[in-house]
Amino acid sequence: MITMDDIIREGHPTLRAVAKEVPIPPVAEDVELGKEMLQFLKNSQDPEKAEELHLRGGVGLAAPQLDISKRIIAVHVPSIDPEKPESGISTVMYNPKILSHSVQEACLGEGEGCLSVDREVPGYVVRAARITVSYFDAEGEKHKIRLKNYNAIVVQHEIDHINGIMFYDHIDEKNPLKLKDGVLVID
Ligand SMILES: O=CN(O)C[C@@H](CC1CCCC1)C(=O)N1NCCC[C@H]1C(=O)Nc1ccccn1
Ligand code: NI
Numbered sequence: 001m002i003t004m005d006d007i008i009r010e011g012h013p014t015l016r017a018v019a020k021e022v023p024i025p026p027v028a029e030d031v032e033l034g035k036e037m038l039q040f041l042k043n044s045q046d047p048e049k050a051e052e053l054h055l056r057g058g059v060g061l062a063a064p065q066l067d068i069s070k071r072i073i074a075v076h077v078p079s080i081d082p083e084k085p086e087s088g089i090s091t092v093m094y095n096p097k098i099l100s101h102s103v104q105e106a107c108l109g110e111g112e113g114c115l116s117v118d119r120e121v122p123g124y125v126v127r128a129a130r131i132t133v134s135y136f137d138a139e140g141e142k143h144k145i146r147l148k149n150y151n152a153i154v155v156q157h158e159i160d161h162i163n164g165i166m167f168y169d170h171i172d173e174k175n176p177l178k179l180k181d182g183v184l185v186i187d
Contacts, residue, residue, distance in 0.1 A: 001039070002040035003053050004053075004054060004055060004115075007066065007116060008066070010114075010116055012067065012116075014064050014069055015064055015065070015161070015166065017069050018162070018163055019064050019069045019070050019071045019161075019164075020070055021095050022070050024094065024095065024140050025136070030070065030094065033066075033070075033072060034094070037061045037066075037072070037092060040061060041058050041059065041074055041076035042076055044056065044057045045057050045076065045078065060077075060154045060155070061073070061115070062159075062161030062162055064164075065115060071095045071096065071162045072092065072093070072162075073092070073159065074091070075091060075151075075154050075158060077089045077154055089147070089154075089155075091137070093135035093137075093155075094136040094137065096133055096155070096158075096162075097134050098131050098132070099132045099134050100131070100132045101128035101132070102130040104128070104130065105182070106186055107126045107153075107186065108124075108125065108187075109185045109187040110187070111124060111171075112125045112153075112157060114167055116166075121168040123176025124185075125153075125171060127152070127170070128152065129152060130147065131146070131156065132145070153186065
C-alpha cells in the first residue's frame, strides 16, 4: 500500500527525468502499480484512512513521484455535483498524451501545490483550459477524452510530472500573481 514515505520530494533527480513509455497492454506489474496509485488517492481523500495513514489529500499521482520513471498517472477527482457524476474523473492512464489544447488558458485561483513539494509556492500556474488526451487503460484499450477546467488542470499537472516538469516551472518569478487578460481563474 502506498503511503507518504513512498513519495519522493523535490531535489530527487527522478522528478526531473523524462519518464519512459510502458508496453501496451500494460504488464501485470504496471497494472498493479496503477491500482495502488488510484487506491492511494482514494485513501488520501477518506478522512479516517488519511488520518490513520498520515496521508496528504491528493487528486493526482504520477509514477515518477514514487521513483518509478514510467509514463503512468492516476487521477481521482470527486465530482462536486452528485447529479453530474461525469464532472469528476477517476482513472489510471498509461502513456497519456495531450493531442490538442485550447488557446484559452486557465489556472487555479489558489495556485497549485504538489505532494512532492513540502513548501508553499505562491503564484498562478497558467495551463490550457481544455485538453484532448489519449491514453491506454489497464486492458490496453485506447481512449481519447476531452477535459476542461479542474479535471484538465489536474491531468496537465500529472503529465508534467512524467515530463520532469514541476508546477512552479510555470510561475512567473518576477510577478507570480500576474494574470494576462482572458485567463480563466478556477476556484
Ligand atoms: O502530482 C500530484 N500531486 O502532487 C498531488 C496534487 C495534484 C494537484 C495539485 C494541483 C492540481 C493537481 C494534489 O492533489 N495536491 N497538491 C498538494 C497538496 C494538496 C493536494 C490537493 O490538491 N488535494 C486535494 C484537492 C481537492 C480535493 C482533495 N484533495
Ligand atoms: Ni505533483
